[in-house]
Every structure is written in C-alpha cells, then in structure tokens.
Amino acid sequence: MEEEGSISRALMDGEETEQIASSDFFTRFCIESKSLWKIAGAGICSRLATLGFPVITQAFVGHIGDFELAAFSIVITVVVGFTSGLLIGMGIALGTLCGQAYGAHREHMLGIYMQCSWIVLIGFAVTILPIYVFTTPLLKLLGQPDDIADLSAKVSLWCIPMHFSFVFYYTLNRFLQSQSKNFIAAWSSTLGAFFNIILCWLLISKWSMGLYGALISLNIAWWTTMIIQYVYVTCGWCPDTWKGYSKEAFVDIWPFLKLSTASGVMLCLEIWYYRVLVLMTGNLKDVEVVVDSLPICLNIKSWEMAIPLAFLASTSVRVGNELGAGKPKRAKFSVIVSTITSATIGLALLTLILALQSELAKIFTDSVAVQNVVYKLAILLAFTIMLNSIQPVLIGVTVGLERQVIVAYINIVCYYMIGVPFGFLLGNVFHLGVKGIWLGMICGTGVQTFALMFIVWRTDWHMKAKTIASNVDRWSSTKVSEGNEEP
Structure with missing residues (x-):
C-alpha cells in the first residue's frame, strides 16, 4: 500500500508538472483565482455580516443612554473581543487539518476533526469563563469607573450564551470552508443580521426591554447563524464529510490541543496589537x-x-x-x-x-x-x-x-x-x-x-x-x- 501511495503521488507530481507547463500564466491565474474567490467571496460577506451584529446592536443601545452604551461597548470590545479572538484562532487549526484531509481525499476525516475541535474548544471556553464572571474587578483593575464596571458585569453574564455559540460557529465555518461550501456561512450570517435588526427594534424600541433586550437579540442572532450551519452539516448536506458522531474524536486530542492553542495565541497577538x-x-x-x-x-x-x-x-x-x-x-x-x-x-x-x-x-x-x-x-x-x-x-x-x-x-x-x-x-x-x-x-x-x-x-x-x-x-x-x- 505504501509503495502504491508513493507511485500515485509521483504520478500526481508528473501530471501537475505537465499541466503547469502546458498552460499559460493568465489561464492558470484565472482558474486559481476562481477557486480562491469561491472561498473568499462568501467569507467576506460572512465577516461583514457578523461584524454588523455588535454594530447594529450598539446603534440601538446608543439610544437607550450613554451609561448603557459605555458598559455594552466595553464588554463587547474588551471581554468578548478577547475571548472570541482566542476561539477564532483555535478554530484555525481545524481549517488547516480539514483542508489537508479534503485535498488528500480523506473526506470522512473532516467530521472527526471537527468533533475533536469541539471537545478542545468547549473545554477551553469553560476554562476562560471566569473572565465573564469576574468582569467587575478586572475592569476596575484597568481603571474603569465603579458604576460602569458594575453594569458591565451584568452585561458580561448575558454574553455567556453567545460565548459558547462561538465554539460551534467558528468550527462549522472552517469545516465548510475547507470544502468550498462556505456560501451557507454567508447566507446564515446575513439572515442572522436581519433577525438582529428586527429583534432590536421589537425588544428595545417597541417593548422597552432596554439593554437586556439588546443582549437577547445579539445572542439569538449568533445562535441562529450557528444552528443553520449545524443543521446543514448534520442533516444530510455534507454526506461525504459528516458520518455522525464518533468516539474516534477523542483519539489524539493532545496534538490537536497544541495546534489549536498555538493558533489561538497567534491570532490573539495579531488582534490585540493595534x-x-x-x-x-x-x-x-x-x-x-x-x-x-x-x-x-x-x-x-x-x-x-x-x-x-x-x-x-x-x-x-x-x-x-x-x-x-x-x-x-x-x-x-x-x-x-x-x-x-x-x-x-x-x-x-x-x-x-x-x-x-x-x-x-x-x-x-x-x-x-x-x-x-x-x-x-x-x-x-x-x-x-x-x-x-x-x-x-x-x-x-x-x-x-x-x-x-x-x-x-x-x-x-x-x-x-x-x-x-x-x-x-x-x-x-x-x-x-x-x-x-x-x-x-x-x-x-x-x-x-x-x-x-x-x-x-x-x-x-x-x-x-x-x-x-x-x-x-x-x-x-x-x-x-x-x-x-x-x-
């Protein structure tokens, strides 16, 4: 089997060299550009939509009061920004392994990799949960006024459901990207932004639920986006890459944890720089x-x-x-x-x-x-x-x-x-x-x-x-x- 694998790889390299030599640069550039934009185009739409979640909510909170706006902005920027940055970075490790397995035609491995990533990220999400619980002393340590720090603690606790939605959203996103199926991420994110606008208008403007109405809306927007992708993956639209839950996801957790942690640190250092x-x-x-x-x-x-x-x-x-x-x-x-x-x-x-x-x-x-x-x-x-x-x-x-x-x-x-x-x-x-x-x-x-x-x-x-x-x-x-x- 090993000899056959070596022969097939040698043949692939030979075929690759022949194809590259026989086509001009512009044609190859257009073909590769199409493959890149198939992933990047939907990725841009998805990122712009999810960036709009806090911006839309913040616009409604700004009409509630300056005090509420300050607390909301600090929690979203400092607390959620830090924790989500770690989880996004850790999700990058999944994209690396899924991309390689998909290219090697080991499609069944993608679902196992994703389940392994869920185990690692859920454990990590629980580990950093004290950041949400002890927001008040942390913000006071950073020099924030006592009244804003106290209200921020309440806002932070309401963000915990959203915190756990990130575990599944970012991993599902990477799982789909590796198969060039991230159009569903763009569609679900756009739908989530639409729900966010409607819910903010209902809960804040019509039903006067104030800051907590804004936080409910934001949580629903993220969970709606995530659930749509989860249903797409697990209910038959990814038959080659999702074979159901498996105990095999618990094997080799340690290498996956090391790669995920390195990815999380790498991206957090990037996000926090500016x-x-x-x-x-x-x-x-x-x-x-x-x-x-x-x-x-x-x-x-x-x-x-x-x-x-x-x-x-x-x-x-x-x-x-x-x-x-x-x-x-x-x-x-x-x-x-x-x-x-x-x-x-x-x-x-x-x-x-x-x-x-x-x-x-x-x-x-x-x-x-x-x-x-x-x-x-x-x-x-x-x-x-x-x-x-x-x-x-x-x-x-x-x-x-x-x-x-x-x-x-x-x-x-x-x-x-x-x-x-x-x-x-x-x-x-x-x-x-x-x-x-x-x-x-x-x-x-x-x-x-x-x-x-x-x-x-x-x-x-x-x-x-x-x-x-x-x-x-x-x-x-x-x-x-x-x-x-x-x-």
Missing part, C-alpha cells in the same frame, strides 16, 4: 480628541480587514488542499495568485482613502478637532491597510503549512518587542504623538511581513507535501484500525 495603540495614547496631549479620532480609523480598518482575513482563510484552505493532494507546485501558485489579488485590492483601498482623506471623519463626527486628527492619521491608515492586505495572506500560507507556533513567536518579537517599544519611543520621547506611536507599530508589522515572506520563500514545498501526506495517512489509518477492532 488595540495597544489606544492604550498608549493615555499620556498624550489633547488625549480626548485623540481617543475620539482613533476609533474612527480603527473601525475603518476593522471593516476593511474582512477582505484580507477572508483571503487568509481561503489561502490556508487552498494551500492545505493542494499539499494534501500531493501538489506542491499548485500550492505555491495559489500563494502567488492570492498575494497579487489581495495586494491589488489593498492598493485600490489605499488610493481611495487618500482621495477621501478630508472627508473620512465627517461620516462619524461633527467635531472639527477630531476631523483634523483623522485627516492627519489617514495617510498612516492607508499604508496600514496596504501592508495588511499582504500580511494576512502570508499568515494564511503559514497556517496551511502548520507553522502557527513559529508565527506566534514572530508576532511576539515583531509586535511587542519591536513595534510597541519603537512606537512608544517615537510618540513620547521624540514627541511625535499618536502619529509616532502608529508609525512605530507599522514598523513592527513591516518586520513581521518580511519575516513571513522569508519563511514562505525558504519552504521546501515538496518535502512539506510528503510530511502532510504522511500525517493524513497516519490519522486515517489510526481511525480505520480502531474502527475494525473486535469488541
């Missing part, structure tokens, strides 16, 4: 104007990040699919296509922001002082977006190569040992203010991008394809042998 920018502005002059202007820029960046993050996921899936199928040259070509496409979009957005530089803040505020600060920061925002159009794609490549641990270390060094200290130096010592802080952090992102480019450049794609094929065969043979054991 949030440090807000914390570092506390000692600057005109801090109120700066704090009002920064969220405008960061909100624009967050919405724009739906595009490169979708390419991160699609690149990870495509690289995993092709390496799992024993086609390293196609995996490399997928990286090229994804990088060119995402960079082109980033360049277009850079041009758009520079063209609208004087108009950006007017959408969000009437304050002339805030508008002037946003005008000055728009150039840094534009170049950050351009840089972030390339960097997530490279992260997607490393995820497809199962190198989350290396990326986590790179993030620690480039972000928190280069970017943050350099930003503090420029902003506070050289008195460049918020522009200096942001410029320093851009330098950290730049160093990280070059480090990732070096890793991708130095990758032995043929050797990696063999390693992944061996790992997939090992997992599959383990499950098959256990399934054939006599009771």
Whole structure:
C-alpha cells in the first residue's frame, strides 16, 4: 500500500508538472483565482455580516443612554473581543487539518476533526469563563469607573450564551470552508443580521426591554447563524464529510490541543496589537480628541480587514488542499495568485482613502478637532491597510503549512518587542504623538511581513507535501484500525 501511495503521488507530481507547463500564466491565474474567490467571496460577506451584529446592536443601545452604551461597548470590545479572538484562532487549526484531509481525499476525516475541535474548544471556553464572571474587578483593575464596571458585569453574564455559540460557529465555518461550501456561512450570517435588526427594534424600541433586550437579540442572532450551519452539516448536506458522531474524536486530542492553542495565541497577538495603540495614547496631549479620532480609523480598518482575513482563510484552505493532494507546485501558485489579488485590492483601498482623506471623519463626527486628527492619521491608515492586505495572506500560507507556533513567536518579537517599544519611543520621547506611536507599530508589522515572506520563500514545498501526506495517512489509518477492532 505504501509503495502504491508513493507511485500515485509521483504520478500526481508528473501530471501537475505537465499541466503547469502546458498552460499559460493568465489561464492558470484565472482558474486559481476562481477557486480562491469561491472561498473568499462568501467569507467576506460572512465577516461583514457578523461584524454588523455588535454594530447594529450598539446603534440601538446608543439610544437607550450613554451609561448603557459605555458598559455594552466595553464588554463587547474588551471581554468578548478577547475571548472570541482566542476561539477564532483555535478554530484555525481545524481549517488547516480539514483542508489537508479534503485535498488528500480523506473526506470522512473532516467530521472527526471537527468533533475533536469541539471537545478542545468547549473545554477551553469553560476554562476562560471566569473572565465573564469576574468582569467587575478586572475592569476596575484597568481603571474603569465603579458604576460602569458594575453594569458591565451584568452585561458580561448575558454574553455567556453567545460565548459558547462561538465554539460551534467558528468550527462549522472552517469545516465548510475547507470544502468550498462556505456560501451557507454567508447566507446564515446575513439572515442572522436581519433577525438582529428586527429583534432590536421589537425588544428595545417597541417593548422597552432596554439593554437586556439588546443582549437577547445579539445572542439569538449568533445562535441562529450557528444552528443553520449545524443543521446543514448534520442533516444530510455534507454526506461525504459528516458520518455522525464518533468516539474516534477523542483519539489524539493532545496534538490537536497544541495546534489549536498555538493558533489561538497567534491570532490573539495579531488582534490585540493595534488595540495597544489606544492604550498608549493615555499620556498624550489633547488625549480626548485623540481617543475620539482613533476609533474612527480603527473601525475603518476593522471593516476593511474582512477582505484580507477572508483571503487568509481561503489561502490556508487552498494551500492545505493542494499539499494534501500531493501538489506542491499548485500550492505555491495559489500563494502567488492570492498575494497579487489581495495586494491589488489593498492598493485600490489605499488610493481611495487618500482621495477621501478630508472627508473620512465627517461620516462619524461633527467635531472639527477630531476631523483634523483623522485627516492627519489617514495617510498612516492607508499604508496600514496596504501592508495588511499582504500580511494576512502570508499568515494564511503559514497556517496551511502548520507553522502557527513559529508565527506566534514572530508576532511576539515583531509586535511587542519591536513595534510597541519603537512606537512608544517615537510618540513620547521624540514627541511625535499618536502619529509616532502608529508609525512605530507599522514598523513592527513591516518586520513581521518580511519575516513571513522569508519563511514562505525558504519552504521546501515538496518535502512539506510528503510530511502532510504522511500525517493524513497516519490519522486515517489510526481511525480505520480502531474502527475494525473486535469488541
């Protein structure tokens, strides 16, 4: 069997070389671009819709009162933002393994991988539950006023159901993405956003349920989105990849846990990097104007990040699919296509922001002082977006190569040992203010991008394809042998 596998892989490599040589670059680019957009397009729609969940709810909460808005915003930004970031990152590990197994035509393994991921993420979700329970002392420790911290604790407890919905939503999302079936994620997220608007209007505006009505609406939106995907997967629409619940999911939990933890840390270091920018502005002059202007820029960046993050996921899936199928040259070509496409979009957005530089803040505020600060920061925002159009794609490549641990270390060094200290130096010592802080952090992102480019450049794609094929065969043979054991 092993000899037959080697022969088939050799034949695949030969067939791959022949096909690549016989087709021109433009044709191959269009074919690969179609495969990428099939995943990324639905991913962008899904991310924009789910980003809209808290934004829609926050808009209704803003009409309840400033005190309630402050508590809601702090919980969603700090508590939910931190915990969901960990769970999203841990879900990336599932996407890596599912993509490889699907490319290797081990479709039955996807359902087992997902169940294994559920076990790991449920355990982790329970472990970090104290963050929701002890929100008040945590926020007071961070310097929040007592009254806001007390109300935030009540809001946080109402977010616990939503917290557990993330476990299933993000894993189901990765499971479907690896099969290029994430159109259901886009459809369910859009439906969830629609329900959120209707429920917010009913519970807050019509039935006067206040802040708790908003939280009920937000929980229902997330659970509705998740349940639609769960029904799609388990009720017959994924017959090749979902074979029902299996005790085999409990095998090899430890390797899965290590990969999931590395992915979670990797993404959290990424998500929290630019949030440090807000914390570092506390000692600057005109801090109120700066704090009002920064969220405008960061909100624009967050919405724009739906595009490169979708390419991160699609690149990870495509690289995993092709390496799992024993086609390293196609995996490399997928990286090229994804990088060119995402960079082109980033360049277009850079041009758009520079063209609208004087108009950006007017959408969000009437304050002339805030508008002037946003005008000055728009150039840094534009170049950050351009840089972030390339960097997530490279992260997607490393995820497809199962190198989350290396990326986590790179993030620690480039972000928190280069970017943050350099930003503090420029902003506070050289008195460049918020522009200096942001410029320093851009330098950290730049160093990280070059480090990732070096890793991708130095990758032995043929050797990696063999390693992944061996790992997939090992997992599959383990499950098959256990399934054939006599009771």
